[in-house]
Amino acid sequence: MNVRLTVNGEPHEAEVWEGESLLFALRERLGLPGSKNACEQGECGSCSVLLDDRLVCSCLVLAVQADGHDVVTVEGLAEDGRLHRVQEAFAATGAVQCGFCTPGFVVAAADLLEHNADPSDDEIREALSGNLCRCTGYAKIFDAVRLAASQ
Amino acid sequence: MTVPAEKLRLGRVGESARRTDAVPKVTGEFAYSSDAYAAGMLWGRTVRSPHAHARIRSIDVSEALAMPGVHAVLTHEDVPGEKRYGLEFRDQPVLAFDRVRYFGEPVVVVAAEHPEQARRAADRVRIEYEPLEPIVDPERATEQEPLHPDRPTMGHGYRDDPRPNVVRSLVIRRGDPDARGDVSVSGVYELGIQDQAFLGPESGLAVPDGEGGVDVYVATQWLHVDRDQVAPCLGLRPEQVRIHLAGVGGAFGGREDLSMQIHGALLALHTNRPVKIVYDRQESFVGHIHRHPAKIWAEHRATRDGKLVCIRVRILLDGGAYASSSTAVTSNAASFACGPYAVENALVESTCVYTNNPPCGAMRGFGAVQSCFAHEAQMDKLAAALRIDPIELRLRNALAPGDSLPTGQRITGTLPVADVIRRCAELPVPEAEELPRDPIRLPGGAGNTTRGEGVRRGVGFAVGFKNIGYSEGFDDYCTARVRLLADGSAEVHCAAAEVGQGVANVILQTARTELDTDDLVLAPATTSSVGSAGSASASRMTWMAAGAVREACRAALAERERTGGEVDVERVYRHPRTTPFDPETGQVTGERAHVAYACAAMRVVAEVDVELGLTRVVWIGTAQDVGRAVNPQAVEGQIEGGTAQGLGLALMEEVQTRGGLITNASFTDYLVPTTLDMPPVESVLVEDPEPDAPYGVKGVGEPPTVVSTAAILSALRDATGRELTRVPVSFDEVVGLD
Numbered sequence: 001m002n003v004r005l006t007v008n009g010e011p012h013e014a015e016v017w018e019g020e021s022l023l024f025a026l027r028e029r030l031g032l033p034g035s036k037n038a039c040e041q042g043e044c045g046s047c048s049v050l051l052d053d054r055l056v057c058s059c060l061v062l063a064v065q066a067d068g069h070d071v072v073t074v075e076g077l078a079e080d081g082r083l084h085r086v087q088e089a090f091a092a093t094g095a096v097q098c099g100f101c102t103p104g105f106v107v108a109a110a111d112l113l114e115h116n117a118d119p120s121d122d123e124i125r126e127a128l129s130g131n132l133c134r135c136t137g138y139a140k141i142f143d144a145v146r147l148a149a150s151q
Numbered sequence: 152m153t154v155p156a157e158k159l160r161l162g163r164v165g166e167s168a169r170r171t172d173a174v175p176k177v178t179g180e181f182a183y184s185s186d187a188y189a190a191g192m193l194w195g196r197t198v199r200s201p202h203a204h205a206r207i208r209s210i211d212v213s214e215a216l217a218m219p220g221v222h223a224v225l226t227h228e229d230v231p232g233e234k235r236y237g238l239e240f241r242d243q244p245v246l247a248f249d250r251v252r253y254f255g256e257p258v259v260v261v262a263a264e265h266p267e268q269a270r271r272a273a274d275r276v277r278i279e280y281e282p283l284e285p286i287v288d289p290e291r292a293t294e295q296e297p298l299h300p301d302r303p304t305m306g307h308g309y310r311d312d313p314r315p316n317v318v319r320s321l322v323i324r325r326g327d328p329d330a331r332g333d334v335s336v337s338g339v340y341e342l343g344i345q346d347q348a349f350l351g352p353e354s355g356l357a358v359p360d361g362e363g364g365v366d367v368y369v370a371t372q373w374l375h376v377d378r379d380q381v382a383p384c385l386g387l388r389p390e391q392v393r394i395h396l397a398g399v400g401g402a403f404g405g406r407e408d409l410s411m412q413i414h415g416a417l418l419a420l421h422t423n424r425p426v427k428i429v430y431d432r433q434e435s436f437v438g439h440i441h442r443h444p445a446k447i448w449a450e451h452r453a454t455r456d457g458k459l460v461c462i463r464v465r466i467l468l469d470g471g472a473y474a475s476s477s478t479a480v481t482s483n484a485a486s487f488a489c490g491p492y493a494v495e496n497a498l499v500e501s502t503c504v505y506t507n508n509p510p511c512g513a514m515r516g517f518g519a520v521q522s523c524f525a526h527e528a529q530m531d532k533l534a535a536a537l538r539i540d541p542i543e544l545r546l547r548n549a550l551a552p553g554d555s556l557p558t559g560q561r562i563t564g565t566l567p568v569a570d571v572i573r574r575c576a577e578l579p580v581p582e583a584e585e586l587p588r589d590p591i592r593l594p595g596g597a598g599n600t601t602r603g604e605g606v607r608r609g610v611g612f613a614v615g616f617k618n619i620g621y622s623e624g625f626d627d628y629c630t631a632r633v634r635l636l637a638d639g640s641a642e643v644h645c646a647a648a649e650v651g652q653g654v655a656n657v658i659l660q661t662a663r664t665e666l667d668t669d670d671l672v673l674a675p676a677t678t679s680s681v682g683s684a685g686s687a688s689a690s691r692m693t694w695m696a697a698g699a700v701r702e703a704c705r706a707a708l709a710e711r712e713r714t715g716g717e718v719d720v721e722r723v724y725r726h727p728r729t730t731p732f733d734p735e736t737g738q739v740t741g742e743r744a745h746v747a748y749a750c751a752a753m754r755v756v757a758e759v760d761v762e763l764g765l766t767r768v769v770w771i772g773t774a775q776d777v778g779r780a781v782n783p784q785a786v787e788g789q790i791e792g793g794t795a796q797g798l799g800l801a802l803m804e805e806v807q808t809r810g811g812l813i814t815n816a817s818f819t820d821y822l823v824p825t826t827l828d829m830p831p832v833e834s835v836l837v838e839d840p841e842p843d844a845p846y847g848v849k850g851v852g853e854p855p856t857v858v859s860t861a862a863i864l865s866a867l868r869d870a871t872g873r874e875l876t877r878v879p880v881s882f883d884e885v886v887g888l889d
Contacts, residue, residue, distance in 0.1 A: 033186035034179020041432065043432075083174070098399060100349075134401050137829050139829070
């Protein structure tokens with residue numbers, strides 16, 4: 001099937017098999033492997049993207065469901081060659097280790113700050129509870145979100 | 152006179168420099184093994200055993216081969232070289248023949264144009280099995296039919312244990328094991344199977360070179376040992392197989408053993424096309440080794456004033472179907488069974504057996520995690536029996552440099568056990584939070600289940616230690632190569648696997664320090680341009696990479712001084728030599744069986760809702776012996792992350808099996824700590840430079856994992872008054888107190 005969608009502001013078109021997830025299409029059809037494939041069953045958040053400004057696990061969305069819609073991935077957060085403040089904060093605070101969860105966390109944290117400019121610690125924990133990280137124990141991820149919120 | 156422009160100063164040793172890969176990782180540009188792509192590539196898929204133990208009667212691939220898009224369906228008959236491989240012992244079939252010994256064992260591999268075509272073809276491979284009775288009870292394994300009658304781990308200098316299915320048994324005997332004290336406490340402790348649960352699934356890309364050789368881009372922990380296992384199975388010379396490090400999405404020991412390397416290379420050479428293999432999460436759970444489950448019987452005898460007199464410990468580890476690194480885990484569990492305490496008399500018996508349960512091998516903490524859980528429970532029990540403060544009891548027995556371990560090894564390096572205990576105990580414990588409070592800060596969290604009426608609070612403490620580097624006479628080395636170019640820049644080659652722990656920064660910070668320049672790059676890690684770095688394991692990589700890079704840099708500078716031109720030097724660094732244990736007494740046969748040790752102490756505040764059986768860890772404080780921190784921010788990150796994995800084992804993580812079959816192979820059913828489970832972790836870095844190590848560094852990755860499970864259990868016991876002898880703790884064990 002043919003799908004047309006907007007990804008990071010650019011129109012894209014791809015030939016996909018009906019069973020393919022949006023995650024697969026982004027990674028394997030559109031050359032955007034930033035969204036990650038840690039569980040592919042909606043448990044880890046590593047594939048988080050914005051679909052029409054809503055945070056979703058792209059592994060749980062069929063590529064054909066995204067036909068005609070607007071998608072923002074981790075590759076679309078930086079603007080004019082400048083990192084998004086959440087990206088900059090993750091790099092600065094040591095919130096990145098292996099980094100496999102990082103794209104999902106960055107997208108989810110950017111979405112949190114979009115809706116809540118000054119989240120409490122509990123709000124940060126709850127908002128990011130759908131994203132698993134196996135390396136950091138989360139402490140420096142919380143530091144990063146607090147730092148980004150303060151800017 | 153011109154004023155030179157101020158040089159950009161990137162991090163040197165001791166500075167919290169930003170990770171070199173931070174920016175590509177936050178933008179999504181960093182290429183992980185599952186992102187690998189080549190024009191015309193096929194997708195591989197592995198057909199795995201649905202049985203824990205079965206004879207293979209026949210394999211029919213004809214239907215699968217006729218499926219659309221399929222290019223190859225390979226069995227053991229298509230393995231051109233050695234039919235078996237193994238990290239330390241060649242006991243594991245590349246593709247099973249005759250029989251399968253565990254659930255998920257690879258039998259057939261398929262390559263097709265699309266991953267879904269490969270999956271469907273895999274479903275059409277017809278394998279006729281004759282199920283056999285699986286060995287699933289490790290306590291009975293030594294009385295059952297041997298799974299490996301040829302005993303692959305025998306004849307390697309270990310104690311000869313003639314019982315069937317023994318992978319290794321080690322007995323450490325010190326002083327008078329029958330020595331009596333004024334008091335004695337005993338306990339039996341159990342740990343379930345923990346999974347590394349790295350987020351980046353096993354994956355890689357194999358590309359045929361057109362000349363009979365192959366390049367494999369893969370996430371691994373040790374490139375050269377992968378090559379040395381892959382090449383013989385392909386019937387190739389080592390230099391015909393080049394292993395390149397693709398981005399690694401976490402490892403924690405789980406990538407020491409091979410996953411897709413041989414399978415991908417086989418398919419690539421057979422089809423003459425690049426072949427990509429990516430496991431899904433379910434396959435990842437069955438496709439790699441786990442932390443050994445254990446049962447530990449311990450007895451501690453002490454004087455009335457709390458001096459340890461004698462410790463007796465028996466450890467049983469379930470190694471599963473193949474040896475992997477079980478022999479070293481067996482020895483580590485024994486080496487650390489008595490904890491970081493001085494004791495004159497000890498008898499430690501550690502045995503690992505083969506079963507048809509999931510194969511076990513390396514996971515962060517590597518045998519010391521299991522032992523620490525038991526010895527710290529025992530120390531709390533002893534403190535209670537003696538009515539001595541548990542921290543004071545630990546201080547009275549703390550090991551110190553100059554003391555000897557039960558193996559007879561004298562501690563010649565640093566080991567500030569008393570210091571980490573004191574520094575940790577000094578951290579102020581937060582006050583209990585009043586009720587009512589936001590339910591997100593109650594056990595059960597966002598479930599909003601109670602108002603906290605049944606919540607009880609406990610404070611726990613634990614100390615643990617572990618070896619740094621490979622032990623028992625292993626020739627443990629690391630290679631680095633440095634090129635100084637005519638334009639003044641430098642290029643560093645080292646095949647140390649950056650698995651997320653930050654070794655790329657260790658290498659760069661070391662080279663910048665030694666060469667006193669920022670104008671240098673770290674070349675990609677590969678077997679094709681530099682010698683072996685050894686494994687990113689055993690908390691060794693920082694020490695070893697820093698040692699090798701420092702030597703290569705210094706040699707390069709000396710060479711340039713001599714010749715004045717461009718230089719290209721390679722140097723091999725070795726840590727002080729170790730020797731094996733005496734197979735009969737478990738005593739050291741030279742100065743040391745382990746190179747060095749690192750310790751950590753941890754204090755935990757936990758709450759338990761005893762009406763619901765729910766727990767919440769409120770706060771963790773820790774002091775860790777780090778030698779010298781190359782990058783303090785990265786060290787803190789290791790401590791926080793390592794603590795989280797220990798919390799997972801304490802409270803929620805267990806690979807569950809029934810008749811050897813894994814029943815919870817997903818993140819839906821195997822839970823790892825989330826943002827709502829992890830408390831704040833306050834960490835103190837205790838810097839006591841290790842005399843034998845470059846810059847005084849020690850590895851830091853494992854001690855927090857070793858100690859945190861034990862410390863959390865200590866807090867839960869304090870809250871509930873229950874013994875809690877098994878981890879992960881089940882709801883049933885902490886519910887329904889009076």
